Amino acid sequence: MSEPYRLSLERLQRLRPSDIAKIRALLEESGGVEHVERVFLRYLDHLPSLSDLSAAERDDLTCITLQLREAGFWDRAFLPQGDLREVTRPDVWSVVMGALRDAPVPATEADVAEESRSPYCVINVDDVATEADVAEESRSGRLGAA
Amino acid sequence: MDATSLSDAELSNLYGAALHPERLDALEAEMTPRSLHKLDSFSASLLKELFDTAEQGLGTTRFVYCELPILWVIDATGTLWFSIEEIVEIATREFSWPRLRRTFVAEGYEKLGHPALIGGFEGRIGGELLFDNEADPPCWYMTNRSGRYGLRPGRTAQHLANAAKLLAGYGIRVEIFFIRPKGTGEAP
Numbered sequence: 443m444s445e446p447y448r449l450s451l452e453r454l455q456r457l458r459p460s461d462i463a464k465i466r467a468l469l470e471e472s473g474g475v476e477h478v479e480r481v482f483l484r485y486l487d488h489l490p491s492l493s494d495l496s497a498a499e500r501d502d503l504t505c506i507t508l509q510l511r512e513a514g515f516w517d518r519a520f521l522p523q524g525d526l527r528e529v530t531r532p533d534v535w536s537v538v539m540g541a542l543r544d545a546p547v548p549a550t551e552a553d554v555a556e557e558s559r560s561p562y563c564v565i566n567v568d569d570v571a572t573e574a575d576v577a578e579e580s581r582s583g584r585l586g587a588a
Numbered sequence: 589m590d591a592t593s594l595s596d597a598e599l600s601n602l603y604g605a606a607l608h609p610e611r612l613d614a615l616e617a618e619m620t621p622r623s624l625h626k627l628d629s630f631s632a633s634l635l636k637e638l639f640d641t642a643e644q645g646l647g648t649t650r651f652v653y654c655e656l657p658i659l660w661v662i663d664a665t666g667t668l669w670f671s672i673e674e675i676v677e678i679a680t681r682e683f684s685w686p687r688l689r690r691t692f693v694a695e696g697y698e699k700l701g702h703p704a705l706i707g708g709f710e711g712r713i714g715g716e717l718l719f720d721n722e723a724d725p726p727c728w729y730m731t732n733r734s735g736r737y738g739l740r741p742g743r744t745a746q747h748l749a750n751a752a753k754l755l756a757g758y759g760i761r762v763e764i765f766f767i768r769p770k771g772t773g774e775a776p
Contacts, residue, residue, distance in 0.1 A: 459723060511767075511768065541770040
């Protein structure tokens, strides 16, 4: 029997697609949401900047926030946005909320369907051809419809 | 037909609008990564060998590229560029070491992130190529994890899929992992 997945602080900072799938499953387990919350708050506590976040830190925090959204974390976390505001610095809270608020709606119904399913999207190399074909398909409106 | 012969509107449709990076570190406009390649038949053949080696099970490749991503970005003309994220010493401009994912950059050093791949200019979608050891089965992923190009408002899963098709055109198979971009609203 395999050990239950637990998210480390180190791993949170370097999430891979497989980690996001594992977090998604972890959130379904008893105590899983709280576990991820604790790791996320530890990450915030470990940010090196004592006052304003550096630009690189803001980038990383934004990416982690968005990756956790792909795992479904923000839909499940008991830390509603107001509570998160209470336990984090204003500059940190601002970055998290800036990443999550008013996310653009995907352009097409196909995008919505794709993004609401698994985060995985398999490209079948047999179904695509060359760069020239991509360009040609674009001209004919078959690809990249926004 | 070459992607660079397409109009800006067509390229925007394929790979997203060409946007200036919101932030540019000091050396990113000045220096070009030593490991930089333009995706063409030659570089793609070498990249494919690297990818195949990892997929076939060589641990020394798998366990490097699971934590040392290859950065990629599509420039305004529709050309895909890729390199590792290089750390350079500011004083000497010498390449020091490749940056592991999200690791701290020491004082006196700077990383050459995505903008450095295209001279700090406007770019379309970008992100990382990495080998995910823990995926079932382990495989190469192409993501849009670039705060300055790939996670900008307006980027879509289709843009990323179209970028993956550039690789597929050279026989390089990847799975894509799309991270929905950040919002456009002001944080309160």
